[in-house]
Structure formats: structure tokens, C-alpha cells
Amino acid sequence: MDSCCVALRANTHVPKSSKSEFKNGDKEFLGQRTMRSLNKDVWVHGFARSLRTEKNAGKVKPGVALAVLTSNNGREAMTLEAPQYERRRADLKHVASIILGGGAGIELHPLTIRAATPAVPVGGCYRLIDIPMSNCINSGINKIFVLTQFNSASLNRHLARTYYGNGINFGDGFVEVLAATQTPGEAGMRWFQGTADAVRQFIWVFEDAKNRNIENILILCGDHLYRMDYTDFVQHHVDSDADITISCAAVGESRASDYGLVKTDSRGRIVHFAEKPRGSELKAMRVDTTRIGLPLQDAKKSPYIASMGIYVFKTDMLLKLLRWRYPTSNDFGSEIIPAAVREHNVQAYIFRDYWEDIGTIKSFYEANLALTEEPPKFEFYDPKTPFYTSPRFLPPTKIDKCRIVDAIISHGCFLRECAVEHSVIGERSRLDYGVELKDTVMLGADYYETEAEIASLLAEGKVPIGVGRNTKIRNCIIDKNTRIGKDVIIMNKDGVQEADRPEEGFYIRSGITIIMEKATIEDGRVI
Template sequence: MRAVGIILAGGNNHRMKELSNKRAIAAMPIAGSYRSIDFALSNMTNSGVQKVAVLTQYNARSLNEHLSSSKWWNFGRKQGGMFVFTPTITKENSFWYQGTADAIYQNLDFLKRCHEPYVIIASGDGVYKLDYNKVLEYHIQKKADITVVCKELPSTEDVTRFGVLKMNEDCRIEEFEEKPMVSNSNIVSTGIYVIRRRQLIELVERCAQEDRYDFVKDILIRYKNLKRIYGYKMQDYWSNIAAVDSYYRTNMDFLKPEVRNYFFHQYPDIYSKVDDLPPAKYNPGSEVRNSLVSAGCIINGTVENSILFKKVFVGENCVIKNSIILNDVYLGDNTHIENCIVESRDTIRANSYHVGEDDIKIVIEKNERYVL
């Protein structure tokens, strides 16, 4: 693969509400056993990208722990590998990353030391499979300066939290608007870009000289009439999880057989850090219907249309419906959870009742289970 990878995983989003209080969005649990960043990393290694930089910043502790060993994504190699970069105080700079372009600029030495002619930039909050080789071939065929991977969303989808674009018949991008109030297009940027390495260095350095910090606003939108910027349409499943309703819907999509088959049973695979846990245990009297139950769970109650992440304990006579229970949650006896997301490492007291009426309810019990 003639490209080096950059994964932007340092962002925060108020649309995630309390879910991003203690973790980066790229570290959000997905589909029982994965983290959001696993999809971008797996796509990199499956496409033959041998050198990947992950740029982290906001609430990076759990994300850095997850990335502590690169072997899970086959980046444990003598040449290349995975590099995790956090903001660093230097003689010239003492700022955190002030935007996506600034994050790349502060790690520009990494790009300058590389020899690959192209760079693949991806965000850490997308759930998808993509062969980046096909995007690179398209990029070269079109003689593009920048290629933006885009996706056409259903007309019912809210596109105002994405970058919305319009292309001509040759797929050249003519209009690009970031998070518009109103949009008459439903083609959105997926946050995946291909660009020549030397050109990226030149554009990012120019942004820094002009005190510009954002890759989309200060490079894509600013240069859309000066550079040859093309769109590559993705046809398969793609979802961005950077909002509570989208995060909930993306996880629930894995209850659909076709989505599970696409991600779990079709080549190429999605990889993640593996925990040594026993298989889920279903005690007498438990009942589970149309749900994903991860390793380490113990079920004593009823679980329906839900996703249980690792090490969840469900007490006697519990009822869980249409909910997501994150890692290491203890649900006391006679608890009723419906249309909720329960934060990880929570202890829900016995006889609790939590139901999301009009929207998805985030359940956070502020109690201390782990005492020093």
C-alpha cells in the first residue's frame, strides 16, 4: 500500500451528552465487543496500510489503554506500525490541538519522515468497512488533489451535523458546507480523505501560518474551487456515532441479521483488543430474545432487543428491553430498564425503574462500587 494512515481520534461532541464525560468518542463501545476506533484501524490493516498515526486528545485515558498494544490490529511489526500521538508541549508550541488541521500540523514530523506518496485520513467515530485501495485507485484515476469519501443518506436522516456536499456528473465537488442549518442535499462527507503527502504538508503548513486550524473549513471548503476535489461514493453500510440517538441506532443495527452477517461473518474482519473472559452464563429462569450478549455476562432475568457488553450481571426478575448496557454493569433484582443506555461500571440498585419515554434515557448511577 502506497499510503500512510492518520486517524483523528481526539474530538469531543456535546451531542453525546454524558456518554463522553469519561471517554473519547473514538473509544465508545460498539456491538458488544468493539470500540469505535476498531473499525478505522481494521480497515487500515485490511487495506495493507503498514504505518498508522492515531491522534488522541480529549479524555484519552481509556482510548490509550485500548491502543496499548498494536498487535490486535496486526501493527506489531518491525517496519511501520501504529503510533499514538497526544498533544505535546514543545519549545515552539504549548497548545492543545486547536482543530483537525492543527493536530496534523503538530505531528508534521511524522509525515515528513514517511516515504509513502499518499495519506489516508480517517475519523475514529465511523462504523463501516472500506477498502482504501479502491479509494486510492479512484483518486489516481481522477487525478484529484483531494478525494472525499461520501455517503448518500436517506431523505429522512438529519444531515445538519455533517459536512454536506454537491457533486457534478464527473463527481467533482462543487459545493461543500459544514453542518448547515438547512440542506437540500443528502450526500455527506464520511470524514475519510485521500491526499498526496507532500501536498498535505504544504496545505497544513500554510494553514498554520494563517492561524487556521480546521481541515474541513480551512482546506476542503476554502480550496474547493482551486483544487481538484472529488467525491468517492460509498455504497455499503456506514454510520457515524457522534450523537446519542445515532450511537443508539448504530448499536441496534447489529440486532439485524444482515448487519451482523456483514460485519461478523464476511471478509475482511473487524479486529479488537481481546479480553480473557468466560462465555456468557444463562441461569435457570433467564430468557433472552433477539439480543447480543457478550462474554463475561451472567443473566438471571429477561433480556429483549438489547445489547449487553462485557461483564454485565442481570439480577433476578430483571426486565431489559430495547436498551444498551455498557461494560461491567451490575443490575440489582427486580430492575426494569427500557429504552435506555446504562453507563459502564454502574451499580443499579434493586427495584429500580428506568424508562426512556420520548427519547433515549442515559442512566448514570453515581455510586462507588470500587473502594480503595
């Protein structure tokens, strides 16, 4: 030990002491005794006694240590602060995110007949993929992979138009689409078999030279609606030295069986994980959610802790689990995570803000209409953490003598003497005279028809894109580029819960009528 430096708060002076006098009577260095006790009354006064000396002060030799001493006046107090350990900060330059965008989207059918789930419009002008992408950008994570498989054309087009060189600065980062592919050999002929298998098939990407500094991998879903700072999430992962951290939220009884549920110990470590439990297994997963900060009333309504399907893995742990430990497991939620909980440090990160899993027609419909409420539980308007989407360069919406209550009207729409209540109207929508829309989500159109084209279609007895005169619509989702004629009534008066009528241009799911993309509903039709 060549030198020793200790910070003191006192009236002090600095004499010079010889190396031999820096030892105490037990032939120990002071640092050795200090390491054994942090009791200030014991080791601080011992330290003072060891250093109070002026003998041989002038004999300075090589290897001498400089010490800060207290005054010779014993009445003066000396305060020595206990050692402080600096918190390790999460460096997001060493974090990559993987957005899972390749699911078949069966639960969102028929909206996913031609589009991947992350490409489905939400909130009037956004796509679901914009949610995790924007959260990554706002959090400072600029290394982003998007895994795609089913109906990926519109998703790839949207990513290219929005995030490839359109003013969003990724610095040394990137956005890469990793599409499902087939390779020679029997194993290479398989498509993605699940969320974990999708990542496994691209493990080689994370062993590439440009990705060698990635320490943690963030795995995200492409069908959730929420605003989240992933910085806090990753910092929690680093602070707890977790192998895996799962973002969790409190949920109620009615939806608990739709998610993976967790139980944690007092330190936040997950001790039990059950994927979509039912019956007695579901009841066994009830917990006191006041322990995670919920008020008593909210805790009674939400007695379960659900996995959000958002994970942070240590990179080496992810590669180990997928390649060596569980090489045949295909899904994170039902296979990898439950097994890892038993063997590794898997932590829960409690997310307390708005979060909605848009995995069904009902949740998609309700989440969109909830945006029109005042105050809304979630909104896209936040100057500090904006949500990005493709620039369309559309003109402002034109509204002529309309009655609009609790609605979102997107860009480039034409509304003429109509009534819109508790509805979301997508881009380039056209509502003609006398139209009444209530509790409706209209996804808009990809292109305009000119006034001349509309007049020509009407003259031929055909239906232009949009909603025709005096049409009444309730409790409905209208997909893109649909043509709804005049004097049409879409209200599902009989209260049908499920129906498949693709030849007639519509489906009914959970009592919600869905007009299919590019469908034509003729004049005077009643649904």
C-alpha cells in the first residue's frame, strides 16, 4: 500500500508521517481494521489516535503516506463519513430491443386478413408498431430489431416510410427488419414456431461483430398500447443484478386468465409464474397488490400481478437459455419464463401507468374509443415523449356544419353536415350529408377519390369510398377503403354476438360489427 486517502469533516491540518508510524500496535494497516467495522464510535476514534503524531514529522522518505489529521485539541469533534458506493448506471448504448411483430393475429381477425397485427391502425393515424418504436426512441434505445412473418408487406412499408432516414436520428444505431426465412436443411425449413423460437432463429445476429457490446436485450410486443420509459425498466434490471426482468401490471379478475401471472417475494424476485391459469390455479395466484403500491380500493379490484410480455435479458443468459438450456422451447410466456424462474434470478418490475394489450377485437375497439374520453386514460399528445408515425402530408380536415361530440378526427377528412359522437375517424375519411356515427372506429382510406370520380360512380349506381348520405352506424369498426352506400343502417339490433359473413362484407365479434377492408355495402342495406 503506497498511499491512503480518507475524507474527513473537521478542523484539520496536514503533517507528514513516516510509513512506520502508519501502523497500529497490532501490526495492522488501518485499512484492515476499517474493513472489519463501520461503527463510527469505534473505528473513527481509533483512527484519530493512530494518526495523532508529530514525532519524526520532518523525516520524509520515499513511500511516505500523507494523512489528514484532527487538531491536537481533543475537544474538537471529528466526523468521518462511512464509505459510499456509487450506483451502477444502465448504459442504453449497450441495450438492443427486439420487437415481436410476426404473430398471425388470429384474435384480431378480420382486421389482420391482409395486415400484420403491428400494422393495424390505432388512434386515427398511428399503427400499433409505432408504440414500441416510439418508446424505444424516447428512451434513448437506438438499436432496434423487428421480427416479422405473417402479412408483413404493409408493416415493412410503414417501417421504411417512418423510421428509415425521415428525420429520426439513430446516431450509431439502426432499425433492422428480420423477416422469417427458410434455410437449407431440415431445421431451416421451419417458420417461427413461437416468440422464443423467432428470437432463437436469429441468435447469430447478436454474435455479429457490430453487436458484441450489447449487454442486455429488451424484448417487446407489437400489439400493446402504453407509454413507458425503458430507462427505468433497464435500470431496475441492473440494480437487482437480474438474469431476467419482467415488466408486470396489476389486473382484475375478469382478465387475469388472459395473462401469465406472477408471485414475488419481498425483494421483487419472482417465485412462481403461471401462464394463463384457470379455476383453482387462478385463485392460487391472488396476491395483496397493496404490497406493490396500489391503494386499497384499487388493490381489491386488481388482485393479480400479470406479466406484460415485456422482458429484459442479460444477453449471455438469453443466448444460453435459447441455444443450450431449452433448445426445444418455442414460447417465452408458456415455456422459457416458467422454467427460468426455478433456476435463475427473475425479477418483477411493476408498471403503474396505463397499459392495454390489444390482442382481441373487443380490446382494440374499447382502447380506441377510450381515447375520446375526457380526461382520457391514455393520450398520444405529450410534447416530451411524442409518438412517431409516417408523415402523410395531408391537408387539414374540412368540417361543414357538423355536430361532433367526444371524437377524434384525423387528417385529410371531409365531413359534410353529419353527426359524430364517441368515435374515432381515420385519415382521408369521407362522411356525406346526414350521416350519423356513434361508438364507431373508422380506420380511414389509403387514397382519395376526386369529386369527379365520386360523381361518376354515383351516376353509375356504384358506391364511392366513404359513408353515403343518411347512413346510420353504431357499435362498429369500419376497416380501410370501405364503400358504404346511402340510407344504410348498421346497428346490430338483434344483438348478435358472433357472425361470419365475409361474402356480405362483414363479421361480428363480441357484438361489434366489423366492415371488412375494401368491402362494399350497397344502398339501403340493414345489418
